[in-house]
Amino acid sequence: xxxxxxxxxxxxxxxxxxxxxxxxxxSAGPVATRRRRRRSLIISRQNKTSKLSKxxxxxxxxxxxxxxxxxxxxxxxxxxxxxxxxxxxDTLHKAGIFFKALVAAPVSDTRTEYxxxxxxxxxxxxxxxxxxxxxSFLHASKxxxxxxxxxxxxxxxxGLTASAGGVRTALNEExxxxxxxxxxxxxxxxxxxxxxxxxxxxxxxxxxxCALVELLTVQFNSEGGREAIHTxxxxxxxxxxxxxxxxxxxxxxxxxxxxQGMGLIGAAKSLTYHMRSIVKIGTDIDxxxxxxxxxxxxxxxxxxxxxxxxxxxxxxxxxxxWRAITEAVYHFIAGVLGFADGPAASLASMIKDGxxxxxxxxxxxxxxxxxxxxxxxxRRVIPYIRVRKVFEALQESGHFELFRQRxxxxxxxxxxxxxxxxxxxxxxxxxxxxxxxVPVIMCSNLNHVTSRAKDEASCGKPKTCxxxxxxIYCSRDCQEEDWNELHLKExxxxxxxxxxxxxxxxxxxxxxxxxxxxxxxxxxxxxxPVEYVVGVTRKRPGKPWDEGSPCWLLDLASPPTSSQEPxxxxxxxxxxxxxxxxxxxxxLHCIDGTQxxxxxxxxxxxxxxxxxxxxxxxFAKMKIYxxxxxxxxxxxxxxxFRAQ
Numbered sequence: 001x002x003x004x005x006x007x008x009x010x011x012x013x014x015x016x017x018x019x020x021x022x023x024x025x026x027s028a029g030p031v032a033t034r035r036r037r038r039r040s041l042i043i044s045r046q047n048k049t050s051k052l053s054k055x056x057x058x059x060x061x062x063x064x065x066x067x068x069x070x071x072x073x074x075x076x077x078x079x080x081x082x083x084x085x086x087x088x089x090d091t092l093h094k095a096g097i098f099f100k101a102l103v104a105a106p107v108s109d110t111r112t113e114y115x116x117x118x119x120x121x122x123x124x125x126x127x128x129x130x131x132x133x134x135x136s137f138l139h140a141s142k143x144x145x146x147x148x149x150x151x152x153x154x155x156x157x158x159g160l161t162a163s164a165g166g167v168r169t170a171l172n173e174e175x176x177x178x179x180x181x182x183x184x185x186x187x188x189x190x191x192x193x194x195x196x197x198x199x200x201x202x203x204x205x206x207x208x209x210c211a212l213v214e215l216l217t218v219q220f221n222s223e224g225g226r227e228a229i230h231t232x233x234x235x236x237x238x239x240x241x242x243x244x245x246x247x248x249x250x251x252x253x254x255x256x257x258x259x260q261g262m263g264l265i266g267a268a269k270s271l272t273y274h275m276r277s278i279v280k281i282g283t284d285i286d287x288x289x290x291x292x293x294x295x296x297x298x299x300x301x302x303x304x305x306x307x308x309x310x311x312x313x314x315x316x317x318x319x320x321x322w323r324a325i326t327e328a329v330y331h332f333i334a335g336v337l338g339f340a341d342g343p344a345a346s347l348a349s350m351i352k353d354g355x356x357x358x359x360x361x362x363x364x365x366x367x368x369x370x371x372x373x374x375x376x377x378x379r380r381v382i383p384y385i386r387v388r389k390v391f392e393a394l395q396e397s398g399h400f401e402l403f404r405q406r407x408x409x410x411x412x413x414x415x416x417x418x419x420x421x422x423x424x425x426x427x428x429x430x431x432x433x434x435x436x437x438v439p440v441i442m443c444s445n446l447n448h449v450t451s452r453a454k455d456e457a458s459c460g461k462p463k464t465c466x467x468x469x470x471x472i473y474c475s476r477d478c479q480e481e482d483w484n485e486l487h488l489k490e491x492x493x494x495x496x497x498x499x500x501x502x503x504x505x506x507x508x509x510x511x512x513x514x515x516x517x518x519x520x521x522x523x524x525x526x527x528x529p530v531e532y533v534v535g536v537t538r539k540r541p542g543k544p545w546d547e548g549s550p551c552w553l554l555d556l557a558s559p560p561t562s563s564q565e566p567x568x569x570x571x572x573x574x575x576x577x578x579x580x581x582x583x584x585x586x587x588l589h590c591i592d593g594t595q596x597x598x599x600x601x602x603x604x605x606x607x608x609x610x611x612x613x614x615x616x617x618x619f620a621k622m623k624i625y626x627x628x629x630x631x632x633x634x635x636x637x638x639x640x641f642r643a644q
Contacts, residue, residue, distance in 0.1 A: 064135050088132050089145065093152035095129075099159020107164050115164065119171045126160070130180040137187050150191050150200045154212050157185060161225075162218055176219055177228040185219065186232070186240070188212055189247040198254045199247055201270070206262040207320070209269035210255070217273040220280035230284045241290065248277065249294045252303035256310070264311050268324040271304065275331040282339035297336060301350040304329055305358040312361055322365035326376055329362050337380050338612045344387040351393040360403050366414050377417050379559035383609045385424035386556055388432055388516050400425060420560045431516070431523045439635075440518045442511075444471040445478035446485070446589060446638050464506040468494035470641075472506055472514070486586050493582040517618050518636045521606050524554055525622060525634035532556070538591075538605065539575040541584060548573065549591050550598075554606040557615045576605065579617045579644040590621040590638050600624045601637070610643060617642045 099122075102115045133153055161176040163169050168176065175181055189212065191200045201210040219225035233241050252274055259267035278296065282288040304325070311321060340346045350356075359377050366375030384390045394400045406418060441448065442462060463473045465483075468491045473479040483491075506514070524532050529552075538551035553574060580587055594601045601623040608616040619640040625633055 064131060085136060085139070089136055089149050089152070092129075092133065092136070092156060093148065096152040096155030096159065100155040101159075103159055103162050103164050105164060112164070116169070116171060119160065119175070122160075123171075123175070126175065126178070127180050130184050133184055134187060137191065146191075146194060147200055150188055150212075151202055153184065154188055154202055154215060157181065157188070158211065158215050158218075161215070168218075168222055173222060173224050176222060176225045179228070179232055182219075182228050182232040185216065185229075186236075186244045189216065190243050198258070199251050201251070201255060203263075203266045203270075207265040207269075209266055209273055213251070213270050213273045213277070216277050220277050226280055226283070230287065233287055234284075242294075245281075245287070245291050246294060248274070248281065249291055249296045249299055252300050253306075256303045256307045259307065259310065261314075264307065264314070264316060265318055265321045265324070267307055268311075268321045268328065271307065271328040272324045272331070275300070275328045275335070279331055279335040279338070282335050288339050292340070297340065297346050298349065298353065300332055301355045301358075302353055304332060305354045308358045308361045309354075319365070322362065326362040326365045329358060330376060330378060333378055333381065337378075337384075341611060343609070343611055344384045344390050347381065347384050348387075348389040348393040351390065351397055351399075354397070354399075356394060356397060356399045357402070360399065360406065363406070363414055363418075364410065366411065375411075375414055375417070377414075377421055379417050379420060382417075382420045382424050382559045383557050385421060386428055386431075386520060387609070388428075388512070391425065391428035391432060394425065395429075423560075427520075427523070427528070430527065431519050435519065435523055438519065438522065440515050440522065441636055442472045442515060442518070442639075443474040443478050444487070444638070444640075445473060445482040446586070446593075447481060448474065448478055448638070462506075462511060465491055467491045469505040469507075470494050472511065486589070490582050490586065497582075514641055517606065517608050517616065517641075518620065518639055520556065520608075521554060521604060521618065521620055521622070522634050522636060524556075525552070525604065526632065533604075537573045538603070539573065539577065540588070540591075541577055541580075545573055549603065552602060552604040554604060557607040557609040574605065576617065576619075576642075579642045580619075581642070583619075583640045583642060587619055587640055590619070590640075594621060614643055617644050 099118070102111070102118065105111050136149060161168070161172050161181065163172050189199075192198065193200050200212075202212050203210055219229060233244065236244075252271055255267045255270055255274075278291070278300065281291060308325060308329075311325070316322075336346050336350070337343050363376040385394070403418070404422065408415075410418065463476065463479055465471050465473075465479070465487065471482070471487060471490075473482065532554055534553045534555075536551050536553045537545060537548040539545060539548045551574070577584075591603055594603055601621065604620050604622055606618045606620070608618065610616050619642070620636045621638040622634050623637050625635045
């Protein structure tokens with residue numbers, strides 16, 4: 001599961017805020033163009049007057065060169081200014097080696113005390129050091145070892161912010177949340193190899209992950225570090241923010257493109273850390289919107305799929321690779337389901353690009369979780385397989401047939417999820433293929449059945465209310481009839497609360513989604529009522545529970561319960577008062593209409609997934625009808641769509 005999302009008012013601070021590190025280059029791709037609400041951000045962590053911040057500010061006057069370095073030639077190499085800059089770079093290398101060695105050393109009281117003393121002595125000079133780092137990268141093209149400078153500075157940051165014991169100390173935390181530290185991290189992430197034009201990665205060996213990506217994840221794993229990164233990203237200029245986020249969006253594809261042989265293992269480990277960082281970025285809405293605008297979902301999905309296929313073609317059996325890439329895939333899916341505005345659309349796009357095959361390759365290497373672990377395929381995807389666009393993407397890819405041939409050697413907890421995928425796919429096949437010609441009544445007019453034809457085939461082009469766009473009619477006659485009876489008051493109330501009802505507005509695409517949801521209700525109530533449907537009492541507003549209405553509840557928004565989870569008591573009572581709102585008179589009218597014929601008509605509530613925070617609640621009055629000589633088929637008579 002991804003971490004809780006920070007839901008702040010949207011704001012992107014403009015170019016007039018804090019000065020950005022001048023060595024970052026605008027190499028980002030396009031960002032989302034939709035308008036954002038401005039965000040009032042209090043940069044509390046940057047204004048904290050901690051001991052380290054005070055000491056650092058006192059040492060802010062360090063003798064930097066007043067202008068650019070001379071052009072790189074034999075004479076300029078002998079220049080005192082260039083020699084001094086090269087000396088600083090050499091010192092940064094040595095400092096990085098020293099502090100990283102302190103982290104790598106075995107833990108003991110003596111070493112911990114010595115390390116803390118070194119950090120405390122270094123703290124007053126850190127701000128000045130970061131100024132030299134920024135200056136060095138600004139003129140990196142005139143220095144002898146650009147890549148070595150990235151290595152040295154990365155080691156230095158690791159030595160200052162990581163702990164030998166695995167848990168950051170107060171000193172590590174103080175170094176990690178300082179704005180100058182975050183700026184240095186941004187500078188390192190954005191560095192591009194002048195020869196290859198690719199972002200610089202720092203693998204100590206082919207089988208190890210990129211130290212720079214690991215450093216970023218260490219920062220994100222700390223609540224203070226994560227808040228410091230989010231705050232600083234929103235404080236720097238838009239150009240800098242784009243450049244930093246572009247380094248996160250583009251780096252996975254570059255890691256995979258250059259990975260060969262044992263380098264596949266290092267790439268898999270790097271992607272694990274990288275996907276964790278992407279998920280942490282997603283906890284801030286503004287930052288998530290920016291990386292989505294740069295194509296993070298498609299690019300990361302493609303990178304993961306390509307790396308898995310490379311390993312499959314190379315017949316790589318190394319367990320460390322498959323454990324790492326499986327975890328990376330799991331974290332990425334969790335981020336998409338947790339933060340994407342339209343998870344179903346994102347999943348469908350990923351599946352079309354071959355991502356489901358990536359899941360199939362990895363699921364044989366899933367580990368049984370201890371507390372909250374990971375394994376593939378994730379159960380949270382199952383409700384989205386019931387969405388038409390996801391089902392059709394699976395069908396067109398042809399990979400679901402390979403999924404069915406997975407063999408019988410999977411662990412039980414993995415096989416249980418696979419059965420859930422197959423069940424959802426079979427249900428969708430029944431709805432979208434076998435029952436595609438079964439009529440579905442979409443008209444919102446409660447008198448539609450008596451005043452108009454009974455199936456949708458005879459209805460003209462569907463119409464909607466031009467004011468609220470929240471109801472559907474088969475004809476102008478039905479629209480006028482419903483307007484006079486119910487919708488006049490509904491429409492006024494809905495327009496006053498339009499943002500709340502934005503997700504249920506009728507559009508060309510949402511009309512198909514609504515029809516699919518009603519078709520699913522008809523299919524399940526007709527073919528699989530015992531497997532999915534629970535009888536409950538639906539509370540009536542202002543009435544005690546014993547005066548509630550009998551109702552069938554169908555939850556298709558939640559994944560099936562695992563056999564490892566404790567059995568939940570059967571749900572006996574449900575209260576949809578908060579969801580009904582303006583629709584309450586219409587719903588009560590439908591409920592009252594079933595009272596006289598309880599044997600052949602009833603009410604049902606179905607829940608469908610929209611995104612991680614919102615569900616579709618579909619109320620329907622249903623009846624029994626006969627089709628092809630078969631009695632007992634369920635048909636929707638009237639329906640109401642709400643989002644909650």
